Amino acid sequence: MRWPLIASLLAFGCSLSLHASDSANVAALAESYDHPSLAPAARVEGLSIGIGHMTFELTSGSAAAVSAGNQIVGLFFRGTGRYVYETADTDEATIVAFESKKILGKTAEKQGDTLTIRSDFTELYLLTGKVPIPDLTAGGGGSLDEHFKKHQEKFSRVRLMPSSHLLIRQRLDRPVSLVAVAEIDAADAAVYVYDTIESKSEELIGFTHRREIANRELASAWFPAIVSEQPIGRSGRSFVEPAYLLADLDYTLTAGDREAATLSITETIVPRTIPQISYRFDLLSNVWDTNGRSRELHLLSVRDEAGHDVPFHFAKNSLIVGLPQKTKDPFKLHFEIAGDFLFHPHSDSFWELGTEAWFPQPDLNGQYYTIHSIVKVKQPYTAFAPGDTVARRQEGDYNVVENRLDKPVQFAVVLAGKYGVSEEKHEDITIRVATYASQNDHAMKQLSNLAYKMIKFYESWLGPFPFKEFNIIEIHELGFGQAPPATMFITKEAFNPLYGEDNQIFSKGINERFAHEIAHQYWGHVVKMGSAEEQWITEAFAEYSASLVIKRLRGQSSYDSLLSTWRANANDAARISPIPLANRLSVPEDQGRAFLDRTFLIYDKGAYILAVLNRQVGDTKFLTFMRSLQGMFAWKYLTTIDIAKVMQKVDDGKDYGPFFERYYWGTEMPTMPKN
Numbered sequence: 278m279r280w281p282l283i284a285s286l287l288a289f290g291c292s293l294s295l296h297a298s299d300s301a302n303v304a305a306l307a308e309s310y311d312h313p314s315l316a317p318a319a320r321v322e323g324l325s326i327g328i329g330h331m332t333f334e335l336t337s338g339s340a341a342a343v344s345a346g347n348q349i350v351g352l353f354f355r356g357t358g359r360y361v362y363e364t365a366d367t368d369e370a371t372i373v374a375f376e377s378k379k380i381l382g383k384t385a386e387k388q389g390d391t392l393t394i395r396s397d398f399t400e401l402y403l404l405t406g407k408v409p410i411p412d413l414t415a416g417g418g419g420s421l422d423e424h425f426k427k428h429q430e431k432f433s434r435v436r437l438m439p440s441s442h443l444l445i446r447q448r449l450d451r452p453v454s455l456v457a458v459a460e461i462d463a464a465d466a467a468v469y470v471y472d473t474i475e476s477k478s479e480e481l482i483g484f485t486h487r488r489e490i491a492n493r494e495l496a497s498a499w500f501p502a503i504v505s506e507q508p509i510g511r512s513g514r515s516f517v518e519p520a521y522l523l524a525d526l527d528y529t530l531t532a533g534d535r536e537a538a539t540l541s542i543t544e545t546i547v548p549r550t551i552p553q554i555s556y557r558f559d560l561l562s563n564v565w566d567t568n569g570r571s572r573e574l575h576l577l578s579v580r581d582e583a584g585h586d587v588p589f590h591f592a593k594n595s596l597i598v599g600l601p602q603k604t605k606d607p608f609k610l611h612f613e614i615a616g617d618f619l620f621h622p623h624s625d626s627f628w629e630l631g632t633e634a635w636f637p638q639p640d641l642n643g644q645y646y647t648i649h650s651i652v653k654v655k656q657p658y659t660a661f662a663p664g665d666t667v668a669r670r671q672e673g674d675y676n677v678v679e680n681r682l683d684k685p686v687q688f689a690v691v692l693a694g695k696y697g698v699s700e701e702k703h704e705d706i707t708i709r710v711a712t713y714a715s716q717n718d719h720a721m722k723q724l725s726n727l728a729y730k731m732i733k734f735y736e737s738w739l740g741p742f743p744f745k746e747f748n749i750i751e752i753h754e755l756g757f758g759q760a761p762p763a764t765m766f767i768t769k770e771a772f773n774p775l776y777g778e779d780n781q782i783f784s785k786g787i788n789e790r791f792a793h794e795i796a797h798q799y800w801g802h803v804v805k806m807g808s809a810e811e812q813w814i815t816e817a818f819a820e821y822s823a824s825l826v827i828k829r830l831r832g833q834s835s836y837d838s839l840l841s842t843w844r845a846n847a848n849d850a851a852r853i854s855p856i857p858l859a860n861r862l863s864v865p866e867d868q869g870r871a872f873l874d875r876t877f878l879i880y881d882k883g884a885y886i887l888a889v890l891n892r893q894v895g896d897t898k899f900l901t902f903m904r905s906l907q908g909m910f911a912w913k914y915l916t917t918i919d920i921a922k923v924m925q926k927v928d929d930g931k932d933y934g935p936f937f938e939r940y941y942w943g944t945e946m947p948t949m950p951k952n
């Protein structure tokens with residue numbers, strides 16, 4: 278589970294289902310964690326609690342046992358304390374040193390390969406499964422009730438999923454596994470998570486604030502920032518087996534008047550690893566519209582295949598569902614969702630359900646679903662969803678579109694609005710271009726031809742284009758592109774020469790962005806990333822593929838100028854973090870800079886590494902390498918470990934381990950070999 282990534286958009290809405298008391302009642306359990314009770318406090322002195330690489334030293338003060346229902350689940354301490362956290366994971370050393378200072382204001386002390394972070398604290402709320410809690414029955418510590426209440430209020434601003442969801446999963450499905458969540462109140466507050474169940478890692482998380490935001494809830498929120506994340510009992514470089522796969526998504530979305538919608542969803546879940554009774558999903562509690570108003574998603578019901586209600590708890594962008602019994606066989610769940618979440622950005626005539634979790638879904642490593650969708654929108658809106666068109670029809674006031682996508686994908690999206698549509702069949706691929714507000718025949722024709730030309734170029738060395746229909750949809754904004762399956766969202770400068778390539782705000786030309794987004798159908802969908810650490814597999818590979826299009830269209834000098842931009846950008850950011858951990862970058866006083874550095878690493882340094890490899894081995898071997906990745910890992914998750922192995926195979930057995938060690942896992946910049 279990627280706590281901080283999930284967390285950046287959290288709301289505090291909460292809904293409960295208390296039906297079906299005979300099944301695993303995750304709703305009642307979550308309720309008991311939401312309303313914990315505190316025993317009388319005991320005086321403590323010189324007490325030490327060790328979990329993973331963390332030690333909490335309760336130097337002196339009072340502590341009381343915390344119960345959820347009738348079970349002791351942790352303790353609350355107040356007084357003088359100190360934590361000592363160590364990381365011995367050399368892959369993260371550079372970024373831990375950087376973020377420890379930026380986020381916690383602490384210098385991580387280096388000794389050998391170990392970095393140590395120490396901090397004093399005044400309060401500690403520790404929730405655990407299977408971590409022994411010291412005996413606190415001696416008394417003499419008075420009551421901590423008031424302080425405990427204040428602590429909970431304070432930490433309710435933390436935008437992380439409810440800790441109860443991890444603790445409940447441990448209690449119901451993995452009772453022998455150790456888990457812990459600790460809220461640490463200090464000059465710089467932090468949360469420590471020991472998760473042997475989902476992320477299989479331990480994390481030290483600090484917080485940043487965005488007090489300038491007009492919305493009061495967001496202005497007072499604590500946004501998580503990872504200081505350290507160490508794998509537990511696994512290599513940090515390998516694919517993490519998910520608890521389950523989302524294998525099929527079947528939904529009907531009905532857009533009502535204005536911005537109301539109902540979503541009726543049936544999901545096919547395939548459990549992995551052990552039989553489980555509880556299943557956790559990411560699901561947005563709300564979306565924020567462009568006026569800063571919160572639009573909630575109300576989860577009305579969760580039912581099993583027989584139509585029986587199953588208990589669930591939904592809060593802070595996380596949903597946990599309890600089945601009647603443990604299962605390792607595939608099963609279906611049915612969700613009903615309603616709300617006014619189809620907001621119109623800046624009051625424009627469209628809405629979008631994008632790549633965020635608008636339906637219940639696992640993390641990237643479990644998103645592997647085919648899609649059947651029916652989308653009903655009031656005329657004159659037209660809706661678009663990925664996949665083959667089963668039917669477009671009118672039903673009363675509604676325009677209806679039904680789609681089917683029979684390849685396993687991530688990132689299902691839907692968009693609808695006032696669009697002009699033109700469709701062209703180029704041999705085996707139908708390219709549909711949708712222009713915002715009006716029909717723009719000239720741009721449509723041009724973009725359709727350009728897309729097809731690029732697809733044909735990619736097919737010659739990446740293999741057949743993966744989808745029979747491809748939607749290119751104008752987004753009524755400036756400066757970005759996005760590539761959901763079988764889809765390109767691209768902003769208006771692609772459709773209008775007035776906003777065209779001379780626009781200096783966006784340094785890269787529209788052709789390059791267009792080529793990048795098309796390449797994502799290969800790098801991102803055919804071959805997938807299983808975690809945020811592997812994002813260069815989508816971004817750097819799409820970027821480099823696009824540069825080969827540019828070389829073909831514009832010649833060597835345009836390609837060379839892309840290379841020098843990448844090198845210059847990467848040089849700036851390389852020392853801060855290795856590529857795989859760049860998504861962790863957070864700089865409280867300058868998040869814009871942090872985002873830029875992240876981009877310079879994942880896109881620019883990543884693409885530059887590929888350019889160096891290309892120059893080293895020559896075009897023939899390099900294109901074989903790209904084609905082999907597409908062939909061997911088609912509709913699979915790819916890891917960088919496998920990338921190095923494939924490169925080795927293609928280059929006559931030469932060991933590429935050291936190359937990736939220095940430039941990908943490490944912070945060095947490679948040098949371009951002379952031609």
Ligand SMILES: [Zn+2]
Nearest residue numbers: 793797816819
């Ligand atoms: Zn991209």
